[in-house]
Structure formats: structure tokens, C-alpha cells
Amino acid sequence: MVLWRRLVIFCLSLLPLAFIFYQALSQQLGADPAKVIVLFTGTWTIYFLFITLSVSPLRRLRSFSWLMVHRRMLGLFALFYAILHLLSYLVFILGLDFSRLVSETIKRPYITAGMPAVLILVALGVTSTQKMMRRLGRNWVKLHRLVYLALLLGWVHVLLQVRSSYFDAVIYGAITACLLGIRFYWARKKKRGIEARTTA
Numbered sequence: 001m002v003l004w005r006r007l008v009i010f011c012l013s014l015l016p017l018a019f020i021f022y023q024a025l026s027q028q029l030g031a032d033p034a035k036v037i038v039l040f041t042g043t044w045t046i047y048f049l050f051i052t053l054s055v056s057p058l059r060r061l062r063s064f065s066w067l068m069v070h071r072r073m074l075g076l077f078a079l080f081y082a083i084l085h086l087l088s089y090l091v092f093i094l095g096l097d098f099s100r101l102v103s104e105t106i107k108r109p110y111i112t113a114g115m116p117a118v119l120i121l122v123a124l125g126v127t128s129t130q131k132m133m134r135r136l137g138r139n140w141v142k143l144h145r146l147v148y149l150a151l152l153l154g155w156v157h158v159l160l161q162v163r164s165s166y167f168d169a170v171i172y173g174a175i176t177a178c179l180l181g182i183r184f185y186w187a188r189k190k191k192r193g194i195e196a197r198t199t200a
Helices: 001-026 032-059 062-093 098-107 109-127 132-135 138-144 148-160 167-199
Strands: none
Touching: 001 032, 001 132, 032 148, 032 167, 062 109, 098 109, 098 167, 109 138, 109 148, 132 138, 138 148, 148 167
8 A cells, every 4th residue: 555655646746847848848838938947846846845844744633644654755856846946947047057056146045045945955865764864863853854944945035036926925934834833833842741741
């Protein structure tokens, strides 16, 4: 059952890539296809971060506890689309001019916010194996909490690009606040429980 679920989730996670690939081949990306591809891959990076960070809250509902087995793969797809987002920007916008990437990162605040988020996801992807979990021990958990920072930076990346409508940025911000707020509540509750047991 787990194998079939893994296969289904894997195929579903590739659908956005298949869709944008089809749109590009059929020339349905409009007057500025490069911008569409960059925005599309960036949007799906955020979506997969939302999906990945929704797994733990959903686990508390028994009917969704099976999702925990697939959380790592969902997180790796967030990394996958983040890499596609960065590569699309490098290839289609900058023409593989890496010197411009450095200057653009410094000059444009939204890239300044987005670049660390990608680097965090790369670090989490590299250390997501069972071998790295054993090697890092307790530090693994601390390192992988940086995914919260990656999500927050991703939202800032979106917010700083707004030119007219703030609708998407507000929705993303609300989801981000909800996902991070839940974890803050859990942490506070756990701390109070430890303090109560210590006092008793």
C-alpha cells in the first residue's frame, strides 16, 4: 500500500512540470514565456512547502497519519521546484550570466530573500537521508527546523515582487502564519507541560 501511495504522490507531484512543459511545447505561455515559467516554478515551490508543512498538523487527524511516510518526498519536491525556479531564472532571464546573478541578488530585495530560502532547501535535501539523520543526531532536528525560515523567506520573496494586487501575497501570508502559528502553539504547550511536571 505504501509503495502504491508513494508512486501516486510521485506522479501527481510531477504533473505541474508536465503541464508547463506541454504549455511551452504548444506555445501557450503568452508574450513572455520566460517570466511565466519562472513564476510557475516559484509558485509550485511555495505550494510544496505548504503541503510538506501541513503533514504534521494532518497527522493529528488519524485518517491522515499515513502522510508522514511521504513527508520527505514532498519536501524533496519543494526542493526540486525551487531548483527549477532558480535554473529557469538563470537560463531564461539572465542567459546563464552568473556575474549578473550576484549583482541582481544584491540589487533586488526579493532575490536577496529568495536565494537563502533555496540554499536552506538544498541543505535540507542533502541531509534528508537516514544516514545523515544518524550522523547528525539531535542536530538533524534543529537543522530541519530551518524549513520554517525557508517558508517565511519564500513568502517575503513573493511579497516584495508585488506590483499591483496583494491578493496572492495575503493568502500565502495567511497560510504561512497558520502553519508557523500551529507549531508555535505546540512548542508553548510542550514547554508548559515540561514546566508543570518539573514543578510537581
